[in-house]
Amino acid sequence: MLHFHHYLGSIGDSVVNCRERMLELVFPPACASCGGALESSGPASLCDACIGQLGEFAAPFCFGCGASVPVALPEGNTCGHCGGERPRYHRAIALAPYDGLLRDLILRAKKPHGELVAAALARRLMREQGDRLSELDIDVVCAVPMHWRRRLRRLCNSPATIAEVVALELGVPLATDLIRRVRATKPQYALPPSGRAENVRRAFALRAGYQLDSAHVLLVDDVLTTAATCNEAVRALRRAGARDVSIAVIGRSYSGR
Numbered sequence: 237m238l239h240f241h242h243y244l245g246s247i248g249d250s251v252v253n254c255r256e257r258m259l260e261l262v263f264p265p266a267c268a269s270c271g272g273a274l275e276s277s278g279p280a281s282l283c284d285a286c287i288g289q290l291g292e293f294a295a296p297f298c299f300g301c302g303a304s305v306p307v308a309l310p311e312g313n314t315c316g317h318c319g320g321e322r323p324r325y326h327r328a329i330a331l332a333p334y335d336g337l338l339r340d341l342i343l344r345a346k347k348p349h350g351e352l353v354a355a356a357l358a359r360r361l362m363r364e365q366g367d368r369l370s371e372l373d374i375d376v377v378c379a380v381p382m383h384w385r386r387r388l389r390r391l392c393n394s395p396a397t398i399a400e401v402v403a404l405e406l407g408v409p410l411a412t413d414l415i416r417r418v419r420a421t422k423p424q425y426a427l428p429p430s431g432r433a434e435n436v437r438r439a440f441a442l443r444a445g446y447q448l449d450s451a452h453v454l455l456v457d458d459v460l461t462t463a464a465t466c467n468e469a470v471r472a473l474r475r476a477g478a479r480d481v482s483i484a485v486i487g488r489s490y491s492g493r
């Protein structure tokens with residue numbers, strides 16, 4: 237996949253990396269959630285007490301949403317919440333249910349100056365699921381884009397920060413603007429499940445100039461609510477030549493945001 241560097245550039249000196257190094261100089265290592273002291277994990281980390289409240293997923297996993305399932309599923313099969321249907325992507329990997337402290341942190345990560353919390357969540361995802369993500373042999377990482385109108389309102393693009401950390405730790409290129417929303421969609425939680433696929437239909441387009449020949453793309457978001465949003469982005473990536481797409485998210489929501 238050498239030609240990616242031509243199109244995507246290098247992430248050797250990532251923004252997050254620089255930011256973390258600066259934070260390290262200014263602040264003593266503190267938990268990004270509660271501010272409590274940390275032994276040695278450095279900034280953009282969580283303390284053991286906060287980690288203990290996250291309810292992180294453990295094997296075996298659903299291929300569609302990354303949640304824990306009681307018994308191992310055959311390759312490509314999904315849990316009851318995913319409807320048992322085969323997803324359009326290879327698999328989704330998630331840190332924990334979108335609930336309690338994890339929900340609070342994901343909401344904080346969207347607020348102004350939420351980057352530290354977003355980075356801490358991404359690092360937690362890599363700590364727990366990094367091996368499985370590495371095994372996927374990802375060629376390029378990108379974030380599910382927010383439409384610019386929502387970006388203005390939210391101020392902090394937490395999926396982009398999470399994607400930066402994931403790409404950095406996997407050691408693969410990050411394509412910051414690979415896909416874009418071509419029209420504003422309503423928030424998926426505002427719609428009944430039956431309306432969600434229609435809401436995001438043709439919502440994404442690939443930016444011109446990217447070559448995805450036979451690439452395995454990792455699509456990163458903060459929360460996975462239904463496969464519908466992912467499926468539409470996956471369709472756009474496949475149209476552009478991606479061989480496969482996998483999903484990485486922090487939270488798995490069962491009831492909307």
Ligand SMILES: [Zn+2]
Pocket residue numbers: 267268269270271272282283284285286287
């Ligand atoms: Zn803490």
Ligand SMILES: [Zn+2]
Pocket residue numbers: 298299300301302303314315316317318
């Ligand atoms: Zn599932």
